[in-house]
Amino acid sequence: MHLYYLPIAVVLYMATFHFWRKLQKRPPTPFLCLPVIGHFWLVTFPLAECLAKLAERYGPIVYLEFGWTRSLAVCSASAVEECLSKNDVAFCNRPHRILIGKYAGNNFTSINFAPYGPHWRNLRRIAAVELLSSHRLQSLSGIHIRADEVRLLVQRLYSKVIAGSDTESKSKVVDMRPELFDMAMSVMTRLIFGKRYQGLQANSAKKLEKMVETFFGFANVVHFGDFIPYLRWLDWGKERRLQKFKQDRDALMRDLIEEYIMEMKVKDCHSENNDDSTVKVKPMLQVLLELQQSQPEYYKDEIIFSILLDLLVGGSDSSATTIEWAFSLLLNHPEVLKKAHTEIENHVGHDRLLAESDLKSLPYVQCIIKETLRMYPPNPTLFPHESSKDCIVGGYLIPQGTSLDVNIWAIQNDPNIWGDPQNFRPERFDGVEGYRIGFKMMPFGSGRRICPGEGLAIRVLSLAIGSLIQCFEWERIDDQLVDMNKVPDLFMHKIVPLQARVAPRHGAITKLLTKI
Template identity: 35%
Template sequence: MEFHPWFPTATGTILFVITVAFLFYIVKKSSAKRCKKREPPQAKGAWPIIGHLHLLGGSQLPHMVLGDMADKYGPIFTIKLGVHQALVVSNGEIAKDCFTTNDKAFASRPKSEGTKLMAYNYAVFGLSSDGDYWRKVRKIVMSEVLSQQRAEMVGRIQVSELRESIKDIYDAWVENKESENSDMVKVEMSRWFGNLILNIMVRILSGKRFSPNDEEGIRFQKVVKKFFGLMGAFVVSDYIPYLKFLDVGGCIKAMKKTGEDLDNIFEGWLKEHKIGRESTTQQSEGDQTFISVLVSILQGVSAEDFPYDHDTIIKATCEQLLVAGLDTTSVTLTWALSLLLNNPKALKIAQDEIDEHVGKDRQVEESDLKNLVYLDVIIKETMRLYPPGPLSVPHESMEDCIVAGYNIPKGTRLLVNLWKMHRDPNIWSDPLEFRPERFLARHKDIDVKGKHFELLPFGSGRRICPGVSFALHVLRFTLATLIQQFMLKRPSNEPIDMTESSGLTDSKATPLEGMVSSVGQGSNPAGDDLLRYLALGLVHRVSLGASSWAGPKDRFMGAGD
């Protein structure tokens, strides 16, 4: 038999091709394995269609559920929220990677029925996607509302509202003493904080203020409370879009109604401004309400420069500032006082510090705050243990990126578990304990303004809360004034209940109540003379002790919410 001369060559070629193909297969398989390893671990227990949603809908709060998952899967893992993938981060260094290296990638917000129906179809800039609109409106807010130029006006409003709120407590004590012949009166401090912050914010925005029995104020508080409840509610179509026709629990219907109610309030404020019937008279530019400022700015801007009409932008931005400042600030004050009542030694140190730097012959002033170091660390420790939002406002990746060495695809939602991160035992010794002193020693250089990633109550990066400085000032000034003017104790020997509730913010599950009694030094101020005493800083300290209160009924405390 005669062999063709090309047979050995052909055979060799075939063997070479097979060998190359085999090697290519091995390399590809190895590469696939390596790529798979670059994906963050996914939590087990996902169900078809709904993913891990069933794990977040039980009796345990979502941030605690995710915290337990972090113990099992590590500080970075993914979960499925219906059709959406979410990246959960519980570590400061990984959060730093998200908000520095990948800050632009994670600059967007996911869309939801809540922000569509109750936030002017995403016109509320804090909930809008990254883009020109967000940048322009944020710039206006930073330069016109939260600027140093307007700090003087804001300071005057805060001092005024604090004095009015102290007067409310004193009036209630006087009425109770006269009617019940008792030196003690029960005050719902969480409600007191809420009313105080509400009037500060509303006066800054519109020049209005709500008295305790004001119908508009009561209606507004109810609507805002409904808003926060619905923003934290489960809406099926947010996670499974093709089930949008299902309105389980009537959430979408309630959102539409709440959005309309909010719009009616803001529309009323705007109309009052337009017809010259603002509730306070303001002359200088520095005293203008935010609505006045925004109307003036937008008058010189073409409507084509924005995707929304001018009125919508004004109303949406009012909503943004109220939502950002109202519930979060009052919630933090409530937690701070709760922690102090459960830790009287820390409260005593704070009172002694104020007595040393301010004295007892005048009220705390803004210029005193820089000297109240212990007060500052109380606020830091409060926000470490109870960040206003235990889970960061969700971000969404606009492009593929790499976080902590893992591939994160475009469209992934980012949830930073601040509650878990702030209790990391690798960072914080005795992380579950209230120890303000930790910020005077090992962690003395840490602040809450987004640069120290162990502590991020206001977020970080380009989507950080724009009102950080304003919020800190309100917290410091309010708490300092309260501690100076009152002796504070628990209503009973039982510790204050520190149970958290579900919702958009980390609210206390039960109202914070205390008993107020005068321990006056000399004669007590009464009637119209009280304002003179307040102005001189001579309101006597009162004690939160143990008894009950029978009046006045429909003020800032007691039943009627």
């Protein structure tokens, strides 16, 4: 008989909490917040699209509860500006409950997972000033690395296209994803270790690829204990795999560092016998090792390992994925591809390969990249922030410890801002400077937690996309449009890897490619 009262008790529980939140001036929230699981029953993937649908119903600021965790989903430019400008310091923390932060983030001490404070500010300074500064990116060494890896990408595609062909103009179907990943990873390994991705010893290249793949696999998995602490035991298997991931990462990084140190000793011996006055920018690892020598108690091995992981993960996958989305869009819109090639042909011609110094004179290529990042930002909800104190957003009280999910995908696809946002139209960025437009366009985030690798990413994207358009003709493999479906997870990956029919554009470029 008493069981009849259970539904009544549940309804009263939910109604009481609903009106209690209203009295506390909390943002709009879905009424049905179930005991223990909260609003988990509403979640679908891709998460950005799920949060956008909730915003259509409840407004651009939605308050959600996931187990013990309070979450603020923000889907408007004005609300994001309040969070990441007016309340930037308040929302500069990271959630300190995420299982992946404990292991991949070296117990929340890496630049991605560390809370706001002196330690994070120091890591941020190292990344922005010592490792990814404009000086380093603009140095002859940095430009040479990017240009060299793009040339090698072009050469690999050229070799695949003409291999076994009777005529050099014959096109071939090429699987683009591994080629793009190889290029992006090689840029990062050369900047970090001073050598190409495929030039690493033993099975290090395969292990690096596996490490990046595993990281994203863990980042896309829901860990129940992150939201409901007493259910942490359900994540026992996942935690064991994360422990194994950390052990493998540390072992791989230690091997790569030892390999680098041994090679530096050999080079030092040779340099004593040779007068080499060429000035080169130090690899990023060399900078970190020198910092470790001067402050060994602070720059421990684990700190260096986590910095290297952040650089490799952030610099490889996002660049390769964005180029894959860009060419998927171009293949579905051949008129845009033709216009971009005409711009390159008029400015660069076909007697030489496109250089990084040409990019400022190719505004339409930049428009293509901006439009791609608008439609398919690599991290559509950014990495979660967390409030370190009570603050006001949109007139609502946001309590300390609330997770913040900034839905940049929803903002960058808002028809009230962009007009026909589902249509690929690079012309909308004509005359627009930069890749951040207030808080309406911010594919790399904003505020103190903005991605420090934005400058490097733009240079790699621009040079790679421009060079591939210059050197090759691109067509779909059949009459069907390229599949643009997204993997239903937290990041912006294509379900179907891009395949394209590729052919060298003309004899002049072919002659240049054979000399690379």
